[in-house]
Amino acid sequence: MLSGMSSLDVRSIEQEALDLTRELCRKPSVSAEGRALGETAELVETLLTGAGFETRQLTVDGAPPAVYGELAGEGDASLLLYNHYDVQPVDPIELWDSPPFEPTLRDDRLFARGAADNKAEIGVRLATIRAMREAGDALPLTIRWIVEGEEEVASPHFDAIIEQNADLLRADGCLWEGSGLAMDGRPEIALGFKGNLAIKLDVQALTSDAHSGTAGVLPSAAWRLHAALESIRGVDGTIRVEGFHDAVREPSARAREAVAEQSPSIEDELREFFGVEEFVDGLTGLALRERLTFSPTCNICGIHTGYGGPGIKTVLPAHASAWMDFRLVPDQRPAEVFDLIRSHLEAEGFSDVALTFLASAEPAATPPEDAFASRVIDVAERVIGKPPSIFPLAPASLPVVASLQRHVGLPGLSAPDNPVYGGSAAHAPNEHVRVEDFAPAIEFTIALFDELGR
């Protein structure tokens, strides 16, 4: 077993983690745009090799490579780590205060696209593993690590990669992409993630834009798209797609208890970081947290049609597009929901609205009573000194979770080894991490490896 773990210098690990984060964030690895994915995979592989991992790239046709590494440790214990090296697009670019791919330290915050989601976590894990190896002969457990390149486009090929490489990925459990600390300092732990279905609606009402004087008689792509959206979801928020809610499973009593005991500061964070005066339907407290955890969503990611510049252009737009995503809860299946939407549009007379499947993720969770999960939760409470705030189902999606369950049979969770907080602006302009959040993430990681290796 390793000795001297407590003598590790967290400050120097922190510095190395920050440097690694910066290095990773300089890569514009936007998967939606197919940018810099191969070279970012190369960088990740080089970094893993440098930390002592035996690595290889796992590929399937049409996908950027996933990087796999294995670092043998003492004893029989093993842990699988999951991350992704791709990031979200940067638009609206004009709202960034510094260039998204030039990591910038400002007020003890590191700003860069991908810093919070999830390159700083790769930095923390890597720097911690390096330091632990330097401090002893071997880690107390075997670490396997898979880093994919399509998470931000809902991992369309990752299930196949996992299926083909299931033997490499076996372990006692998995740490998915991680969580951080709530505003009140309680560690956040996610035991599962909602599913997701991303679609696009397109209306081509005319062969070309027309003078808006003709609006009384020529069909409008904009109003037609509006009508389709209205048909899918009423202005009161009701999702009108027939059968949409049929597969929703009643949450377990344990899951409900966990939500009741979650940090109430979730609400304060949302209020503060997004300037919210009133939540949807006036939600607050437990009702807000239950909605966040247990309800599917119907979201407009974007609508674009016609003119959008200064002043006015009096045009009747020929084309209109909407990008939507639906977060799904057990046992909703993205493919089934997609079919329901298709049937709904046809039944409601919207056969002129083109429906495109963009991406999906299955909802999946590890039960709160799982033994691996319990050990991680205990370490978090011990190291951070506060009771974890547990999400039976986090509101985001992580396709790997269902794939690992299906092909490898692994329990897993998101542990607080990611230096993020509620204001990190993941997916948004000025994404950043706070330097102060690196130390607790590093301390937790050291303690967890030590505990799991016992």
Add this chain to the structure above:
Amino acid sequence: MLSGMSSLDVRSIEQEALDLTRELCRKPSVSAEGRALGETAELVETLLTGAGFETRQLTVDGAPPAVYGELAGEGDASLLLYNHYDVQPVDPIELWDSPPFEPTLRDDRLFARGAADNKAEIGVRLATIRAMREAGDALPLTIRWIVEGEEEVASPHFDAIIEQNADLLRADGCLWEGSGLAMDGRPEIALGFKGNLAIKLDVQALTSDAHSGTAGVLPSAAWRLHAALESIRGVDGTIRVEGFHDAVREPSARAREAVAEQSPSIEDELREFFGVEEFVDGLTGLALRERLTFSPTCNICGIHTGYGGPGIKTVLPAHASAWMDFRLVPDQRPAEVFDLIRSHLEAEGFSDVALTFLASAEPAATPPEDAFASRVIDVAERVIGKPPSIFPLAPASLPVVASLQRHVGLPGLSAPDNPVYGGSAAHAPNEHVRVEDFAPAIEFTIALFDELGR
């Protein structure tokens, strides 16, 4: 009086009109973007001076100059010409087959932004006047000509320019920006134009974009804008703003007769040029033409919110904007309709939706029985050899019409001296005029000047 008018060489006037059109179209005079307006005014003034006009620039604070020119003729008759030298924005630029400000002759069509609306008409009028002066000592009538630079942004300062210069603009009648020939060859004549009100709606639901996982509880700018639009206009097309229709005046019997006698090819043109399979509400024939002429509209010029790139970005957009325009009929007033929309949004609980006034035009028309109009209509029928298709109220808007009525008391109309046709794609990509349409426009102009100068 001029002699030898019939000996004018229409082919050489056509060539000169095409050259002038090209020269004007090379100027990117996009008023919505404030581009190249001063230099285009200079060009217009130079061209008018070269044709013998005494010119000056008419200015008011905050507006690009209007160019005024006067060319004294024989006798007492006088005619006011109106044009604008500004054009619509070019987006969506990717749909243009040639650069919009590099006039391109292709298949006997001249492609350029502003060619149809309305630089080719300036070319036709100017080339014809030049040729008539060269053929004789003087024109048979005095021509006054005003060319403004803000028509495509609804002429916010032109009413003031007309009011301050009313004495310059007196004449027996006015030829507004002109019309062309219908698909069946009948000359189109507009006796009036609908009004217009352009507005913008903005929703700022969050201080920054959020991860779409929060869509269950965080307010959505996109859905909120959707709800505001739904409140303004139902999916069945009903405009729901209380009082919106109150001021609509019943069309006169003469106006209804004119619409009944319009060229039925209006419908075929719309069908062909915009690829329409079915019009709004299944309209066809007289019902379609009556809707086009007598009904106000509620149009979405554009909606922009959130992501709009390749693949998907699962974001909850903080901001959403819609650009709208309402074509108005007598006696609707844009300022009153704007107030009604503001009151409606407040009454319906949309005080969080910011409403911006962008531009407006009053509806106005010359009565079908007006003497000046009758003379122009007769010339059109005689020269073109087919009965004019008359619009008591054209579906577009032309702010100058109401201003001339109010401050100068001038009758006027849009006569077929503009080489445009239904497929000209005014305001749209690949705007163009056909070379074949120049000759009839020139012949009509010659005959009209001759007739009015008798």
